[in-house]
Amino acid sequence: MSRLLEQPALIEQLQQNLSFQTRTRSADAAVLIAITQEQNPQILLTRRAAQMRTHGGEVSFPGGKREKSDTSNIVVALREAHEETALNPYDVSLLGELPMQKARSGMLVKPIVGLIQPEISLIPEPSEIDRIFYMPLQEFMLSTPQAYHVKYAEQSLYFPSIQFDNEVVWGLTARILVSLLQRGLGYHKEWPFLLNPPR
Secondary structure, three states: OHHHHOOOOHHHHHHHHOOOOOOOOOOOEEEEEEEEOOOOOEEEEEEEOOOOOOOOOOEEOOEEEOOOOOOOHHHHHHHHHHHHHOOOHHHOEEEEEOOOEEOOOOOEEEEEEEEEOOOOOOOOOOOOEEEEEEEEHHHHHHOOOEEEEEEEOOEEEEEEEEEEOOEEEEHHHHHHHHHHHHHHHOOOOOOOOOOOOOO
16 A cells, blocks of 8 residues: 555645536535545545435535525535535535536536544534445555446446445445546556356
């Protein structure tokens, strides 16, 4: 793992490679990829409350839908992160954005990337979030995708995933992380759309 931290370090690479476009399309929703500013950077993740109507119990980034009063994708991401985790927007040092992603619902989601200090105090909003946790960025970089079984109607599908700290990272969250590696670190990670069922 030490080679990944050689010149420049991961945080420095992200700072060099990420930026905001001068003109950005307004997304239906936005998420915040908050990364701790330390030698072994960690990514802030949440587990959505089980009772949520959509994606209940799934691992996600803090974020949510645009409201009429939101003036930009950045505002959406920071507001939602504050509502879900009590993260103060002024404690986030913005780095840039990632390409728009399409959720299963068809919504267009804009990922916003920022740095936060390690050990920052966060509080989950219980109506939306069951858990806040951190995953080292290198953990995702070096992981091998595992098949995760999801049943849609009468169809069984196996999506690539990684298991970390008793949580499963897959779907849109995993695709955004793959995009972060590619755009922010120039690191290509193989991440197929589907995997064959495990034997």
